[in-house]
Structures are given as structure tokens and as C-alpha cells.
Amino acid sequence: MDTTQRTDQQRSADRRRRELLEAADRVVLRDGPQASMNAIAAEAGITKPILYRHFGDKGGLYAALAKRHTDALLSSLRAALDAPADRRERVESTLDTYLAAIEARPQVYRFLMHPAEGSTGTDQGFDVGKHSAPLLRRMGEDLAQVIEERVDLGPGSQQLARVWGHGIVGMMHAAGDWWLGERPCSRAELVRSLADLLWGRLAAAGDRVGGPGF
Amino acid sequence: MDTTQRTDQQRSADRRRRELLEAADRVVLRDGPQASMNAIAAEAGITKPILYRHFGDKGGLYAALAKRHTDALLSSLRAALDAPADRRERVESTLDTYLAAIEARPQVYRFLMHPAEGSTGTDQGFDVGKHSAPLLRRMGEDLAQVIEERVDLGPGSQQLARVWGHGIVGMMHAAGDWWLGERPCSRAELVRSLADLLWGRLAAAGDRVGGPGF
């Protein structure tokens, strides 16, 4: 009885929670990362305090919201990363998966990359470092793990893999962000250019002669 | 007469502006990017409306503030990038310059990378893409220009250079951010690892054998 009642309650609470998250999703997609708690509550057809009862504060709601999308994106990236193909193919497919995702739903992307961070709370001694979006960190760690598992890097491989994981993710992110804003080329070209960069074409290219003043 | 008077006024206004910017700098360095206009005005020994008369709105102040630091950092990066040395050396020295800068003044770094963006104004149809810090964009464009000038990339070189410019800057940024938070290794090691990545070590490394399930 007690347990069943508790599960009933919990089930109901979970359903509510999901409904609230979906409402929040709609509002964030419509209004961007600046969506207010009032607006979200209104969209959900209720008022602020119950939002706060469910998620604690705005950060909690946004974290929950971000977690869903992040998990979804990470799992599709994992699939591309773990495919049975050679390395270059896997790299290109992973890049393309990421870029296709941000291209398809740019608002979600923007929300994930810029999680409001308006916390009015204890901002004293603010977190220097780790200010990036959690999505970037998680992608970096994931990629590091895959590199460490599958690439033979010799001594110091773990540390090297982590540096590379975060570095490659950052490369992908910044290039994707720029590309999304300017659209200077097709997605396939971008993927190819980035893979070429990772494949050492920068090191292999010759110096340009007759440049200005050199 | 008229002109001299105007210059007098302008000079005075410029001095005021500089004073205000320095006060704002102190506050931002102390309180992080969440520094309020009230706090900045108090630090400068004046009240809010003056700040607004000088900078329009918070975005304007932050933009002016960011521009100073950004210009300073960009010029030192330029110096490293333009040094008369071979490419690998220049790359390492540029990476090191950037990392040393963010290591030396992490609060400034954080401010530059996360420019508040609280604009309450017309957020309808918010700028998707170009949401990154302007510093990243400018670094990317600068690097692209240097690559285009000095590296022979064959046909399509301009576009390739831009992709690489933004990509490399993103790599540097993400790795630097992660490194600043966790400090998993020395700066020199980080520089070396990133340069190795750019030099194609990922492509050159062999597959790891005996991995889990593979």
C-alpha cells in the first residue's frame, strides 16, 4: 500500500515533470535562452511556485532541459564514433552528425551552448574555468575516451587523448558556429576541410612564396 | 573657437570615458561578468545615468570593455604569429601566448568569453549562430588571414584557410578552457600536445589492438 501509493505519487510527479519540461522546451525554442520562468509557467498552464517545487531554481530547470537534448545528441555522436569503419570515415561521420544536428535545430543548439548562467546566488569567487557549456565538456570527455580506447598513442596516451578530445570538440564547435552564422560552404565541404586539418594538411603544406613582405 | 571648444569637450569626455572603463574593469575583475551597473557606477564614484549617457546600455559598456582586452590580446597573438620562425615554432608560440594570457588573468578571460548578452531588447528572432564571443570570431578571422597569406594551400585556399582559422581557434579555446579548470598538465605539455594534433599525429597513429570488443 504504502509503496504502491508512493509509486503512484512518483509516477504522477514524473508525468507532471515531463509535461513541464515539454512546455519549457516549447518556450525556450520560441523565445531563446532568455525565456522567463513566468512565460514557461504560463505555457504549462500553471504558475511559478510549482515550477520551483519541481526544479528548485531556474538553473535546475535549464539543467534538466539541457540534459535531455545533450543525451540525445551524445548518443548519436557515440553511434557515429563507434561505427565499424576506418578512422577517417568515422571522424567525418561524427563531424557530419554534429553539424547536421546543429543545422537542423539551431535554437536547441544555442540553448545548449549558452545555458543562461544567470544564477543570482553565491557568485562570489565565481568558477573560473569550466564556464563552458556542459555539452562541450561531455563531448570532450566522451571523445577522449574513444580515442584512448581505439588509438595507439604510446606513453602518456591518456593525457594526450584528453587534450585531443577537448581540442577536437572545440574545433568542431567553433567551426560549426561560424559556419552556421555565415554559411560559406556546404556541410560536406566543411566536414572535409576539418578532417583534412586533423589529417595534417597544415603541416604538409608548403610555405607560400612571394607573400607580402616575406 | 567652435572647433577648439569641441575638442576640449571631447577630450574631457574621452578622459571621463577612460576613467569609467577602468572603474568598470575593476568591478568586472572583482565580481565577474555579473557585475551590475549600480556597482560599476558606485566604483566610479558616480551614478547610473552617467554610465548610460556614455555607453548607451550595458551591452555598449561591455562591448567597449571587451574591445580593449580583445585588442591587446589580438596584438600579442599577431606578434607571435608573425615572428620570423618556422611554422611549427610559430604555432607553438601562438598557442603558448594565448594560454599564458588566459592563465595570467582568468577573470578577464571569462569575461571576454561570456559577454553577458542580457539584452532585454528585441530578442525576437534571436541571432542564431554568431552567438560566440566576438573574441573567438576575431581570432578566427585573424588566423585565417595569416594562414591564407603564408601557407600554400592550392585551389580553394581562402575558404580552407577560414575553416581552419576558426577551427584551430576553437581547438585552442576549448582545450585552454578545460585545462584552466582541471590543470591536468603543464602549459608546455598542453602546447606540445595540441601542436602534435595539428601536425597529424592522429592520422599517423596506429589502431589499438585488443581493445574492448574489437
Next chain:
DNA sequence: GACTCGGGTTACCGCTAGTAACACCGTACG
């Protein structure tokens, strides 16, 4: 019927960005 308890609301606090309206003060002009 009294009593609790979970879901919901109203009404508020303290804060923020931003602004309108007023006050002071040196200066040119009649």
C-alpha cells in the same frame, strides 16, 4: 466533523536594466 496533506494560487521581496524629471553651475549675450 475535525484534521492532515499535497497541489495550487496570490501577493509579495529584493534585485536588475533603464529612464524621466529635476537641480546645479559656468558662460555667453542683451
Next chain:
DNA sequence: CGTACGGTGTTACTAGCGGTAACCCGAGTC
């Protein structure tokens, strides 16, 4: 001398935010 004026500064305010305390009401229970 008086007076109108532009620049510099202030006080006092609005609108809206995140967050919360206090209350309210219906359902189940003894």
C-alpha cells in the same frame, strides 16, 4: 546686472526578473 543655455549630475521612478512566504482548497482518514 540679469537671463537664458548647455553640460553634468542627482533623485526617484518604471517594468520585469528570479525566488518565496503565506494562504487556500479538495481528498482522504480517524
